[in-house]
Amino acid sequence: MGEEARKSIAGLLYDGILSAQDWYEGLDAIRATLGAGVFDYLTVSTAESHVLDSVDNQGDVGLYADKLLEYKNHYMGRDLRMAVLARMPVGRVMLDHEHISAREMSRNEVYADFLRVHGFQHTLAALVRDDPDSRDYLGFLRSVDHAPYGAGERALMGRVMPHLRRAATLRARAGQLGRQAALGLAALDTLPQALAVVDAQCRIQYTNPAAGRLLEGFSALHVRHGRLQCGDAQAHAQFAQHVARACGCEGVRTAGAQSLAGNDRRLVVTMLPLKASHAASAHWQVPLALVILTDPAGVTGLRPELVGEILGLSPAEVRLALLLTSGKTVKDFAVLQGCTVNTARTHLTSLMHKTGCHRQVELTGLLQSLRLG
Amino acid sequence: MQRRTKTIAGLLYDGVLSPSDWYSAMDAFNRAVGGFKFHQLAVDHQLGTITDSVASGGADDAEAVATYERHYAMTDERLPVVMGLRQGEFMLDHEHFSARDMSRSAIYAEWLASLGMKHTMVLMQRVDGPLQQYVGFMRHVDQRPFGEADRRLAQQLMPDLLRAARLRAQARPLARQAALGVAALDTLPQGVAVVDAQGRIHHANAAAGRLLAQFGSMSVRHGRLQCRDGASQARWQALVAAACGGGVETVAAAGAMQPAGGLQRLVVTVLPLKAHHVVALRQEPMALVVLADPDAPCGLTPGLLADMLGLSPTEARLALLLTSGKTVKDFAAIQGCTVNTARAHLAHLLHKTGCRRQVELVRLLQSLRMV
Numbered sequence: 001m002g003e004e005a006r007k008s009i010a011g012l013l014y015d016g017i018l019s020a021q022d023w024y025e026g027l028d029a030i031r032a033t034l035g036a037g038v039f040d041y042l043t044v045s046t047a048e049s050h051v052l053d054s055v056d057n058q059g060d061v062g063l064y065a066d067k068l069l070e071y072k073n074h075y076m077g078r079d080l081r082m083a084v085l086a087r088m089p090v091g092r093v094m095l096d097h098e099h100i101s102a103r104e105m106s107r108n109e110v111y112a113d114f115l116r117v118h119g120f121q122h123t124l125a126a127l128v129r130d131d132p133d134s135r136d137y138l139g140f141l142r143s144v145d146h147a148p149y150g151a152g153e154r155a156l157m158g159r160v161m162p163h164l165r166r167a168a169t170l171r172a173r174a175g176q177l178g179r180q181a182a183l184g185l186a187a188l189d190t191l192p193q194a195l196a197v198v199d200a201q202c203r204i205q206y207t208n209p210a211a212g213r214l215l216e217g218f219s220a221l222h223v224r225h226g227r228l229q230c231g232d233a234q235a236h237a238q239f240a241q242h243v244a245r246a247c248g249c250e251g252v253r254t255a256g257a258q259s260l261a262g263n264d265r266r267l268v269v270t271m272l273p274l275k276a277s278h279a280a281s282a283h284w285q286v287p288l289a290l291v292i293l294t295d296p297a298g299v300t301g302l303r304p305e306l307v308g309e310i311l312g313l314s315p316a317e318v319r320l321a322l323l324l325t326s327g328k329t330v331k332d333f334a335v336l337q338g339c340t341v342n343t344a345r346t347h348l349t350s351l352m353h354k355t356g357c358h359r360q361v362e363l364t365g366l367l368q369s370l371r372l373g
Numbered sequence: 374m375q376r377r378t379k380t381i382a383g384l385l386y387d388g389v390l391s392p393s394d395w396y397s398a399m400d401a402f403n404r405a406v407g408g409f410k411f412h413q414l415a416v417d418h419q420l421g422t423i424t425d426s427v428a429s430g431g432a433d434d435a436e437a438v439a440t441y442e443r444h445y446a447m448t449d450e451r452l453p454v455v456m457g458l459r460q461g462e463f464m465l466d467h468e469h470f471s472a473r474d475m476s477r478s479a480i481y482a483e484w485l486a487s488l489g490m491k492h493t494m495v496l497m498q499r500v501d502g503p504l505q506q507y508v509g510f511m512r513h514v515d516q517r518p519f520g521e522a523d524r525r526l527a528q529q530l531m532p533d534l535l536r537a538a539r540l541r542a543q544a545r546p547l548a549r550q551a552a553l554g555v556a557a558l559d560t561l562p563q564g565v566a567v568v569d570a571q572g573r574i575h576h577a578n579a580a581a582g583r584l585l586a587q588f589g590s591m592s593v594r595h596g597r598l599q600c601r602d603g604a605s606q607a608r609w610q611a612l613v614a615a616a617c618g619g620g621v622e623t624v625a626a627a628g629a630m631q632p633a634g635g636l637q638r639l640v641v642t643v644l645p646l647k648a649h650h651v652v653a654l655r656q657e658p659m660a661l662v663v664l665a666d667p668d669a670p671c672g673l674t675p676g677l678l679a680d681m682l683g684l685s686p687t688e689a690r691l692a693l694l695l696t697s698g699k700t701v702k703d704f705a706a707i708q709g710c711t712v713n714t715a716r717a718h719l720a721h722l723l724h725k726t727g728c729r730r731q732v733e734l735v736r737l738l739q740s741l742r743m744v
Contacts, residue, residue: 007532011532011536014386014536014537014540015536015540017386017389017540017544018540018543018544018547162379162383166383166386166387167386170386170387170389170390173390174389174390174544174547177390177544177547177548177551178547178551179575180551180554180555180576181547181550181551181554183554183567183575183576183659184550184551184553184554184555184557184558184576185550185554186567186646186647186659186661187554187558187565187567187576187646187661188554188557188558189647190644190645190646190647190661191561191565191661191663192644193561195557195561197553197557205553206553206557209647254680254681255677255680255681256681257681257740257741259740268740268741270741272560272677273560274556274557274560275556275559275560275579276556288553288556290557290560290561292561306627306628306629309628310628310629310630310631310640311631356638358698359698360698361696361697361698361735362667362668362697362698365667365668365697365698366638366640366667368667369640369665369666369667370629370640370642370665
């Protein structure tokens, strides 16, 4: 392998940190240089030794996903090659015939029943990454009629190995970052609370779908040129000041709240300083604020059947609980229900007993915390 | 030489995801070419803003960089030359400016000289539309101009520098998104966790840890969220399975419960995690778990409330207790003070908030609620 070929492989591997296609091509280029038929790059969890991720070219040579699955479910635990690799340091190249005798191979079901059946035998493999959570193994398989690997292939692999190890570590870290980003945004998107993240100039960095729904058609606060803006100039001045304070523009970062009255309803807006999370905070220089929008009109979002199911209430008790939470009285309930006040009181007693609440305000708290769903 | 370029290239790639390694790479590069100081800039020519700046040295240098960006950048005669560079090209200043030019220039004679710097080599790392990113290495005022050996070293490292700079630019939005999501979740008052169908925790925010420790009816064991009480555990597993779409019905469904056996009541809501992000999560369906304290219905903590209304910690605790239906006597018992002291706290609290009656105070706190 010339200097140019090595550089090209290293380049593909580094590009593969963020691109699955380049990672595949980098590994496939090593495979071609080694004169192997198949490569398989396995990420295995350390704790439960199950396969987290796999990159391979087996589809290209007629080994399809079900075959691979068969290997991972059935053969991997009995694979002599994995046992050898487990004892070797990270980055050391293993040629299987140096560790496993022909006799052992012929008796081992992975060699005899799996590899041989698919026309493969010789393996060059290495552990390329090892951290507390997961390990990456890379293997190259030659067909049965091919000669075993020798010193030339070992040297060649040795030259690529520093790049491979560095790129594998970075790829794992980027993957973790990608999962973290996806998980965090999915969680924020799923929350029923309306949320936005803004900078000190009220420029929107993120809004969740609930915020979009709440702001739709709301005249007192809207999105304009990528910023949150109040309809009323005086209200906006106050809003902007709260946001600036939460971002620490006046020294200490403090939380604030404001009530905004629109054409048809009122929203309460709370601004909190966004907690800069340890290591991740290095990735932005600007302080940000979390804006939470709530509709003080009460428990309208609660599904009665859900309340009944969770608290074990009858339909009449659910109706009473929801009415009380929205600020109505037991007498109001009697009128709406068409029953006597005494009957209504009986419902109330039973409701308080079932929920374990002693005061109506406790009941309100319980129902409000259900509203999060 | 070979060894040194390898080390620098390694640092450059490590710097794709790590700001400190990126700094180390620039610093090592600078030293390898005999530079005294370095400054790497990313400039958006369309918006006229600097989007990234990494410079050698500590706080003094940061101030110098800010002064340069504000006062000297407009008249810097090196910049037109730099802006004309294509990606991968570089310039050695003495090839563009004579000794006479330099002695007459404000940048060289005043600015750079005042900082003990003179000769400059600039490498164009990345050109992406209106965005240019380049790094400048500056030699000490007594040193000779950059020469052939430095040119060769820069040429040798250029492919790695270009690739690493591109990867770093690509990774930044990802890192930013991850940081923003984590920070927003950590700021929320309620506990939020993401679990898979087996109850394994994939993410939990700061409040979730606090609430679990405080309430005791749920705990984390071997990375899984579980209930202490047997019947509650069965219900919890069913809720998580349903939210992950793995129950009898194939449609993911939301539900809620109050696990038994804790020190205080805890309301747990389980929702299907929005599917469009799940692709990145190895196609595994997951559930969002929201933990809420029904006795703190506003989602307000004493610290937050004190912050918003300018209260002392004690007054904030009193205000929250009153809002959850407790009395001034209850507060005295919890606080371990006399009822008279508690009444004094209440008087201060009402005065500070401008409320005349307790019911007004409760209404005020309810209007501040975040959930």
